[in-house]
Structure formats: C-alpha cells, structure tokens
Amino acid sequence: MKYIVMECHEGYALLMDEESRVLKAANLRYEVGQHITSPVLMNCADEGERKISFYVTRFAAAAACLALAVTAGSFYYSRNFKTHSTVLISAKANIRMDLNKKGEVLSLSGGDSKANELLKEYVLSRKDKISVARDIIELETSKGYYSEDDVPDLYIKAEDAEEYNSLKEEFETGFNDTQINVYEYGTPLAKVPEAPAPPETKPANDAQKPEAPQPPDNTAEPPAPPKPAENGGPAAPAAPGTPVAPVPPGEVSPPAAPSVHGNDPAKPAESGKNTVKPNDRIDPPKPEGPNAPQPPAPKKTSYVSVPNETADANTLLTAPAPPAAAADINIEEPREALPGQGANSLLPEPEVPKAAAPAPEQENYTLKISAPVTGPETAEEKSEHLQVPETASVRIRVLALQPNNTAPKTGTKAPAPEAAPKVKAPAP
C-alpha cells in the first residue's frame, strides 16, 4: 500500500493511505508530499479501548482473587471445620465425637439425656481425640455407666477404609493400657443388649403371611399336633370342645408348622383328590349297604389346603378359623375313614341338628366355602350362585365370606387372613 506524507512533525509524520485514512507513523526523514511504501505505523490504542481493557483487566483480576479466596476458604473449611469422621463412644450414655480431616475433635454431642448431662460437665478445649475419648470413658466410669470390668466400645464412621484403619490404629495405640473394642460404625453390636422376646402364640392375622403347606405324602405318618412356641408362628386352632386329631394321610397338616411342608402354594392344587377348590362341590361318600360301618364321632378338625389367590381378603364367618392356612377347608371328619373310601375320603361331621338329620340316602353336609366377596355382589347373592339344588342327593350349605377389611354381616371379625373353606360332614 502506498502512502502520501501529509505532515511532518518532530517525532512523527502524518500519512494518508489509499483508503483515505490519515495515519501517524515514524518520521524517517520524510518530506511532505513524498510517496512512501513501508512506514513504521503507530499502534496507538484508542482511549475508549484502553479504558475498557483497563476495566476488564481489573475485573478479571478481582474475579481471579475472589475465586482464589473462595477455593482457599472452602479447602480450609473442608479441612478444619467439616466433619469427616465420627467416633461413637458406646455406653449407657452414647456420646458422638465429630472429627475433622486432620483428626481433631470438632464437637461432642450426646444421643440421649444422660449423654447430654454428661457433656455439660465436660469442656472440650483443644484436646486430641484420644484424650477426649479417655476423658469421656473416665467420666462415664465415674458416673457409673461403666464398671471397671466393662470394655468400652468405639464405633468409627469414616469416609473410606483407609481412614477407618488409620483411626482404628490410632485409638488402639492410644488405648494401649486400656482394653477397648473398636468397630466400624454399622457393624452389629458385640453385646446383645436385650434378651430375645418369647415367641408369640397369637394367631397370625397380620401381614406376615404363613407359608402354604405342601401336599403331604399319602404314606406319610400323621404329623404331631402343632406346637405354637416352636417357631413363634400361629398356634393351630382347635375346634371348641373337640380334641385335635392328627391329620391322616392324604390331608395337609395344619398351618402351625408350615415350614415342614414347604411354601409353594401351587402344589396342593396339583394333588387332585387331596385338594378342594373353593367352588368345588364335595360329594360325601356314601355308606355301602346297611351294614356299612358307621363313621365314628369326629374327634378333631383337619384342614385341607386350597389355593386361593384372594385369600387375604377372606375370613370365615364361622369361628374358629384356621389361623395361617392360605385357603383351608375345615372338615370335621369322623374318627375313621369310611371303608372303601381310602384315606382321602374323610367325611366331615355334620353340624345340622339331630332332628333334621336326613336319612342315610340323603345326607346333609355343610360346605363352608371361603370366597372373596368383591364388587357389588353381596354375600347372599354369592350364596345363591353356589346353592345346590334341592334335588341333589347332597345338601350343601354355602356360606359366603367377607373380606378381611370389611366386617362380616354377623359382626364377627375373623382372625384368619386367608380363605378357608370349611366343609363339615355330618354323621351318616
């Protein structure tokens, strides 16, 4: 680019370039009107630009200083005032000791009133953690919270395993003359503070669902009556006034010992004859001939497990209900099985009055079926659906059940959470 020298001064010259701008340059012995090509131009910044750059520089410097101060402050706070680890001195008065990154004691806090009372007497003044822990243990011992034979427990909560190990080593080294137990915070207590509570004999009507019994082996011996205190589970209910008989083969055991039979509720449905579904009609066995042996008077109540998905919502109207079975049919069986029926054909004891007892050709049975009453269908409507015609040779009495959360119409609250259809076979 060519320039025309417009003015010459002592220290500079004014040049006009081809873009009609007038510029200042070094006066290398120029003369006015001279055409030059390579001047030394002035790089004078604009006054406004200089002001802006000056303020930007100041602002940047201030921001950098602020950032530096904040970073340093946060680092200092994190190192000195932030709790990085906690030591819990376990005794009757639990005292918590907060430590910073350097291991210095930040604060002491009590977990209960005893600890707070104890801490009122203690002044934390620039002591290291070992001294503080010693002082607290001595204070607790003087208060009688510790006996001389007790071994103090220290629970350390650290951010990582390395810090935990370091603190543990420091405490064990610091208490080399005293025996202490150091645990990581969260591990179970070495001492069991309370004796185990006795098992409850209350029937299970809470949320703990007992395991459904497995279908028993036909050849298995009848299990012993359930012992309620064995596993803390529900006690097997017994019929009022009737002794509890052992369960014969082919029937399931009571839910008092569910763990013996497994916990698969679907298995009883596969056992065919041995299971009764809630809507199934159970035909009682008929005695063969007039010389057929009379079934003995029922002595006990046995339960047939029926899988029922809606068992939680059902309760038996008639008490007592089996406490833990998923869905049981309570059959008051005779003492002995009828001949020719095998072990699976246990007849329920009739509940009908003696005056209304039918002839041997027409036997009365009461089938109590636990089924959910959901929706607008009432218990009576459900009973109608399940009603057996009068022409049937077996008269089945069907009682509808109410869900757990709704009180039955009779006003009795059944304890069992699951459905247990109950079939009572009358005496022939």
Place this chain on the structure above:
Amino acid sequence: MTSDVHQIISQVYKAKKDSHAADELISAYMPFIKSETARFLNRPPDQSDDELSIAMFAFYEAIKNYSRLRGSFLKFAALQIKNRLIDNYRKEKKNKGQISLDVNDDDKTDLKETIRDEHDDYAENELRDATKQEIEELSAQMTEFGVTMNDVAENSPRQKRTLEICQKAVSYARNNPEILDDFLRTKRVPLAKLAEGANVERKSLERHRRYLVAVLLICTNGYEIMRGHIMQVLKGGEKK
C-alpha cells in the same frame, strides 16, 4: 523533585492534546531519547539513523499512551523506546545479509552507481512538489472548516465496517454534486442528507465528521493527485 515530576506529567498531558506541545516536549527530551537509543545500539546515534527516528516516534507514542496509573513517565517512555527498537530490529533482521546500496566498497565506489537507475528524479520531485502544494491548499481549506490534519488523523475510522460506511457517504456525495456545493457553501457536513442518501447511520457519520470534511474536500475540484491516490477505494465504495 516532586515538582519536576508533576511538571513532566502536566507537560505530557498537555502534549496529548496539542501537537505543538508534543513537538516541544520531544525536542526537550532529545538527550533522553538519544541516550536510550545509544543504550540499544551500544553507540551514540547519528542524526541520520532510523533508530533515532523510531526512538523519537516511540517517545511520541509514550506521550499519547501515558496515564498516571502507569507510574513514572520517563520509565514508561524508556520501555516504549526499547520495545520499538527491538521490534524494528526484528523487522530488519529479515533483510540481514543484504548489502546496502549506500555502503561504499573497498575501492570507494557506491554500489548505487554501478546499477542502472530507472527512477526519474526530476518527475519524482515534480510530483512531490505538486502533492505538497495540494496538501498545503488542503490544509488551508481545512482550517476554514476548523479542522487540522492531526484532527483528521485522530478521527479517521479504524474499523473496516466504519470505513465502509464513510466511503458510502463520500461516494454518494461525489455522485450528487449539489451536496458538495452545499458543503462548500455552508462549510458544514450535510450529515442528514448523506445518511439518508447513502442509507447509513447518521451516528456513525457524526463520529467521523472531521475525517469526512477532509475527504469531501479532496473530492471537490482540485486535489487531483490526492483524489487519484484514494480513487480506487472510492470506486470500491461506489460499487458497494
């Protein structure tokens, strides 16, 4: 001592606005400038040395760029001189190894005399004189408008976008001679007409009013050499 410091600073602040005061300050501090140049050259500078001219120019830059926040003026000026000389040295370093035509050989013959001179010194001198005459006329006419060449230099657009805006306005004025006549008659820049006709912001033109005075004067009759010098750019402004 304190009064001397305050005197220098006041002189510097005065020289920032007044070119004559700047020239006087430079003349007053020539020994300082020479000493700084000698420190760089490791020898006393001649009056014909480019380094001395550059050092004087650096001193003038120091006057223009100085503020009280920068501390002592002389230290600041010495730093400016040193930096400028270093920059010039690096620039000239590219031409290292080349022989100057002015240097005499052993047989006391200038190299300049050995090559054919294609320059027409006579035509060159004539052109320079004619240009000088135009510049003097222009300066005199600018004085009537209350504008000096220093004002034009300080008011010239630096950014390319601003330069294009000014060139658009000048091109519009050249295409409309009545605007130039009106400008010469009233001795005021018709900013409203230029902004409206060239479709540019009036505010941008107002910022560079003194620059526009010089260029519009060049665009009037006369000043053919200078108009020819900047015509290429003005044609570019017309195309845009």
